[in-house]
Amino acid sequence: MFVSTLDTTIEFLKGVGPKRAELFQKELGIFTYADLLNFYPFRYIDRTRFYKINELDPELPYVQILGRITSKEQIGEKHKKRLVARLTDDTGSIELVWFQSLKWVDENVVKGKVYIVFGKPTVFNGSFSISHPELENYPRPATITGNLMLQPVYHSTEKLKKFFLDSKGIQKLQTSLIEQHLKEITETVPPYILEKYQMVGRKEALLNIHFPKDVKALKAAERRLKFEELFFIQLQLLHNKQLREMRFKGHLFDVVGEKVNTFYKEILPFELTGAQKRVIKEIRLDTQRGIQMNRLVQGDVGSGKTAVALMSMLLANDNGYQACMMAPTEILARQHYQSIVDLLKDRLVKVAILTGSSTKKQRTQLHKELEAGEIDILVGTHALIEDKVVFKNLGLVVIDEQHRFGVEQRAKLWRKNVVPPHILVMTATPIPRTLAMTLYGDLDVSVIDELPVGRKPIETRHLYEGQRLRMFGFMKEEIKKGRQVYIVYPLIKESEKLDLLHLEAGIEQLSYQFPLPDYQISIVHGKMTNADKQYEMQRFIDHKTQIMVATTVIEVGVNVPNASVMVIENAERFGLSQLHQLRGRVGRGAEQSFCILMSGNKLSADGKLRLETMVKTNNGFEISEIDLQLRGPGDISGTQQSGVLELKLADLAKDQLILQEARSTVIETLSEDPNLENPQNSLLRTYLAKRSRGIAFDKIS
Structure with a gap:
């Protein structure tokens, strides 16, 4: 098998050696020549502009000058x-100063010779100087790596710099x-594409990403x-x-029977939205194809995903199959269970x-009933x-x-049946x-983009610390109407590093504003036991x-229709998606609901944009697009941790057209030549x- 020189360990590149190679591996994940080649600059310094000495300004970040020593x-x-x-x-003179490597500089910088000088101009005692400038011979020698009119700048670390x-x-x-x-770089994309x-x-492309000939x-x-x-x-x-x-045949759900019909016609207490009906239809079509369905349903907070999931599970029950629903936390699992039980009103199927x-006693009974097929729908955690x-x-x-959930956790559920569910x-x-196209590109995607009829949009306000008494007054007005209020803090205890209002101090402050016995407070945080959390x-x-x-x-996981106010302390410290999720805890009843974003007086540009976005829109998809631009894909949906997206150059916030071209080309190619x-x-x-690590290429029959 042919092995490219580019697969050579980085240690053997001239100028690297064992110690530097070890650092490259630890600091930047660079192991081979190919890895270094694919380590791209993150910006470029424009070397097309030459300054005259009389044009220099200490505000300039760097300058390039042509002159004689x-x-x-x-x-x-x-x-x-x-x-x-x-x-x-021809306009003046400037001092060039070196404090290190004097012997080398003295031997290599020749008096009377013309150089291209590059560096940061500073003023000392009324005169301009440049410390440790870069010097190039003039004219520049022609090389394969160009004339460096756009000089690449690479990410480094303190350890590497040493x-x-x-x-x-x-x-x-x-x-x-x-x-x-360069001659060993081979093509990866077919010529026709x-x-x-x-x-x-x-x-x-690789030559010009590192040493671009020009901007074009x-x-x-x-x-x-x-x-x-x-x-x-x-x-x-x-x-x-x-x-x-092709490999996984799926169960055929070809009957829409008594359970689905009775639920839809007699029990369901509200009219489904057009979006919910559309998504249920897509699921029905998927389950009639005889192949395993893999569908993602995206729906904003309160859009009615649980009703869609329940009708899908009843469809499975109608066709003689059991269904299960897995949630990441106990709170959320119990919430789903309660919602399903409330919707079914103890009719049609058995839910556990x-x-x-x-x-242990509950588990033993449940295991027995589940294996006997007596439980139709099982809701739970991992x-x-x-x-x-x-x-x-x-x-x-x-x-x-x-x-x-981890990949292995999900796969264990799929293996619970001979034919994958x-x-x-x-x-x-x-x-x-x-x-979604990149993270869930192998799933079919449905979007529930309508809110149920009668839901009023949540009104969002941004208040500064100086307006806190106004916020407390508003809370009291809502509580007098019989409503309830959430107050969310970023931390449990005071942190030396972050000057944030913390939960314990917040409770102390609230006890003055909302004294017993007129007001009662529940406290919930991550360090409590599940039983204590559930009780509160x-x-x-x-x-x-x-x-x-x-x-x-x-x-996630709290549904109290009577709660009409969500107060988020230090809102500027939360990500947009998290703010939107928290806001979605209210607005679940028929009454007008409010979200109050409390912040300090000093806001960063990003912090200000996040809060302005929340006040301006309730549309989760619009918010997610801005969040992507602010944070990048790595922090959204945990993709950085899961290693799903390891993009070196592409930017999902900016390169939508390129992604669309790439995806449509793949779809076209695979449909013509599976x-x-x-x-x-x-x-x-x-x-x-190569990606299957030596496993024979799977053929689609």
């Missing part, structure tokens, strides 16, 4: 020596690597490499989806719940994946907030379209307390075989 001397005593040279052009691997040091290694090995989108070849060449290189990145993510996702559909706090939990005939698995994934975190939540649900003081543990047997697709076939 007219004098050179070492000044000072032993340990305080410096080398000072004078550079002159070994002279700052941006300049990394640039030198890239120069050496490209000049020696490059031609279709008029993209440059890989060799040219840089843009062409960026477009090509971004397309490649997104194209291969889509190829893998959609090829896996294609394989799964299994969580970490279920007693306790559902335990080996002891055996279904008689599991036909549908609903997973809520999938990103909170249909999979319905739900999320209340609106995901930007580009992120229940007091609030039963209207025994008017105020719930909590940390973000209540972000096994990639056509010679023109041999590069794609090789890529997939």
Whole structure:
């Protein structure tokens, strides 16, 4: 098998060696020549502009000057020596100063010679000088890596800089690597695709991403490499989806029977929205195809995902199968269980719940009934994946907030039946379209984009610390009307590092404003036991307390229609998606609800934009797009932790068109050539075989 020189360990590149190689691996994840080649600059310094000495300004970040060295001397005593040279052009002169490597500078900087000088101008004693400037011979020698009109700047770390691997040091290694090995760079994208989108070849793209000939060449290189990145993510996702559909036959839900019809016509207490009906229809069609369904249902807070999930589970029951629903926390699992029980009114099917706090006696009984097929719908936490939990005939698995579960946890549920059950994934975190295409690109996506009739939009206000008494007054007015209030804090205890209002201090402050016995307060935070949390939540649900003081543990899973006010302390410290999730805890009844965002007086530009966005819109998808631009994809839906998105160059917030092109090209290619047997697709076939780590390429029959 041919092994490229680019797979060589980085240690053997001239100028690296064992110590630097170890640092590269630990600090930047660079192990081979290819890894270094794919370590792109994050910005470029424009070297096209030359300044005259009389144009210099200390405000300029850096300048480039063409001039002649007219004098050179070492000044000072032993340990305080410096080398000072004078550079002159036709408008004046400037001092160049070195404090280190004086011997080398003295030998290599020649008096009378013309140089291109680059550095930061500073004023000392009324005169301009540049300390430790970069010097290049004039004219610049022609090299394969260009004339550096746009100088690359690379990310580095303090540890790397100690070994002279700052941006300049990394640039030198890239120069050496490209000049020696450019000819070994092979193409990865088929020529017909490059031609279709008029993209440059890989060799040219890599040369111009590191050492761009000009701005036009840089843009062409960026477009090509971004397309490649997104194209291969889509190829893998959609090829896996294609394989799964061919390999895993699915249960046929071809009957819409008594359970679905009775629930829909007699029990359901409200009219389904057009969006809910559309999504249920998509699920019905999926489950009639004879292949395993894998569908993601996105729906904003309060859009009615639970009703859609319940009708899907009743469809499974109508066809003789059991269904289960897995939630990431006990609070959320109990919330779903209660919602389902309330909707069914003890009719049609038997529903049970299994969580970490279920007693041994409850578990023994449940296991027995489940295996006998007496339980139709089982709701629970990750306790559902335990080996002891055996279904008689599991036909549908609903997973809520999938990103909170590991891949192996989800897979254990799928293996609970000989024929894999249909999979319905739900999320209340609106995901930007580009992120959904990349993160869930192998799933079919449904969107519930309507709120139930009669829901009033939540009114959001932003108040500063100085307006706190006004906020307390508003809370009292709402409580007098019989309503309830949430107050959410970012921390439990005071932190030395973060000057935030914390929950304990908040309770103390509230006790003055809302004294007993007129006002009762529930307290919920992550460090409490499940039993204590449940007890406090229940007091609030039963209207025994008017105020719930909590940390973000209540972000999901609390449904109290009577609660009309959500106060978020230090709101500027929360991400947009989290603020939107918290706001969704209110507005669940018919009354007007409010969200009050409390913040300090000093706000960063991002903090201000987040709060302004919350006040301006209730649309979760609009919010998610702004969140993506502010935070990047890594922090949304836990993708950074899961390693799903390892984008080096592409930006999902900005490169939507390129992503769409890449995805549509993959769809077209796989529909015309499912096994990639056509010679023109041999590069794609090789890529997939490589990604499967030596496993034979799976053929779709």
